[in-house]
Amino acid sequence: MDVTVIGSASGVSPEERALRDLYLEHGPAVHAYVMRLLGGDTHRAEDILQETLLRCWNAQQLADNEDMAIRPWMFRVARNLVIDAHRTRAARPLEVSGATWLTELRSDVDDIERMLSAMVIHDALQALTPAHREAIRAMFFADHTVQQAATALGIAQGTVKSRVYYGLRNLKAVLQERGVS
Structure with a gap:
């Protein structure tokens, strides 16, 4: 006024x-x-x-x-x-600001990134020996304990630990060769 x-x-x-x-x-x-x-x-x-x-x-x-x-x-x-x-x-319904499309787009990008990362890891796992790949899948993807993985694979617990250790080292090397950090 x-x-x-x-x-x-x-x-x-x-x-x-x-x-x-x-x-x-x-x-x-x-x-x-x-x-x-x-x-x-x-x-x-x-x-x-x-x-x-x-x-x-x-x-x-x-x-x-x-x-x-x-x-x-x-x-x-x-x-x-x-x-x-x-x-x-x-x-009233929640007001939508002009920047919400950006957050929605970012969530789509996050989903795409996750999908692409899963594809890269899947391909990198194929480069490992079958023994290392099975041990890593049992421990990380099936979410088993060492004892459960040993029982599922039919091998000793120490062997599971060893295969996971060397499998992860090899997986890291394969991913670095492909430019993934």
Whole structure:
């Protein structure tokens, strides 16, 4: 609200003069109160302050504000406007910002990356000896313990540990040859 325009116009009505005085006297305090309620959102706080002043104007309480404690009334109106705005936003579907497509795209990229990584690892596993490949599959892909893997493969636990150790070393070397770190 531009106070200078209201104050400088010729033939200013008593209501307009009262509105200007009300803004000058109570505006900063109401604005600070609304800013606290809104967590520092300046634009919304200015909208709430303007709506509060308009409600004062519409209630025609300005010309005879001596009879009424106007500041508490303004604080109550501002608080109610903040609550109403919050309820309105909560009742509507979630607003979508222009950047959400980027996060959706990134999740698609993550899925594609996972799929490509799985393909690379599958190909790299084919380069290992069958014994190493079976031990790694039993331990990591079947999620077996050493004892469970040894039972499933029909070999000793120490052999499973050895095959997994050397299989992982070879897998790392194969992946490095293919440019995967």
